Amino acid sequence: SPSRSPNVPVAPQQTPLHFLMEASISRRMNEVAACTSRSASPVSRETCNPAQSALKEEPVRPVAPSTPTKPAPRRVSRTVPSVKTIQSTAPGAPKPKRKRIRIKTPRRREQCRTNQARYRKKQMQYEKDLEVTVKQLRQEIPMLEMQHSRLISDAKSSTWCVMVEYFHLFRNGSRCPNEISSGPEAWLQKSEYEQQLVFLRSSMKEDVILGEQRGIDMLIEQWRRFTSYFDDLQFHPEHMTKISDDFIAATASLNVTISESTLQHVFPRLLSSDGNAAILRSKLLKQRLFLPCHLSFEWDRSSKRIARMENTIDILPSLVQVLGSIEDAAFVLEQALVAQDSTIGHNY
16 A cells, blocks of 8 residues: 655544534524524514424324224213112112102093082182171271270260160171071171170169060060061161260161061961961061161169160051051951060070
């Protein structure tokens, strides 16, 4: 081999590692310079990360189609049992009752409609009865207030006040609770009966004189007979006269309608098979009688109550007007159960 000249410089031999390091440093410096120029431009906002740039520049490799496979099976949802279900299925626990589902047949549907109609009718009737009761209560309030004021005030305990209240309380007679039929007005009639008793016992002596009779119970019994023996009783005062501080006289009108009960308990002679009795019975039945009454009240100052009450009822004029002759009226009254003191019915 030929010998080298000593004047020519010979470059030192570089190893591959040194070559790779210089190439890497040179490439990195070029990338930094390129990023600096791009960051100065307002349009470009790309990242200067070399790794990301390398990723962007790397082309997307298409995925080779794989062989068709079976679809993955769907996951079956499992219901987690509740605490109630766990408790019900626990050993020894009572089995839950199953709700019975009844199929509505035409007969069942008709029965449901009937029950609903009956319920609605019952509710409507209850509302009507309630309205009647409220109306009667409102009418009753003034009467109770008057009675209450009279009972608590001694100044108003006089013959005049007692007479006024007497006409008011007995304007439609008196019915015993045993004779009152059930209904929305039954309790009100019972209440009126109790008020009448309270009034009589607080305003009259226990042995008050009533013509040939005595006692408050006798007076109540006469009012009960007039109310039950006749129909549509109405009792109205017409005139009151103060004779003295302890004695007052009054006139009133007692209007009644003759019924079958009247013929049986007051005019029993007309129930016979006699021809004249049958004619008079047909004339009197359902007729309205207007009977004038004369009353007097005597006041007892020591007890501040009524000691005597006289009541005279004149039946003859009204009978003559209805029958047309005094002879027929006399025939009706001949065996009538009417006493001289105007009490009616059988003797006590």
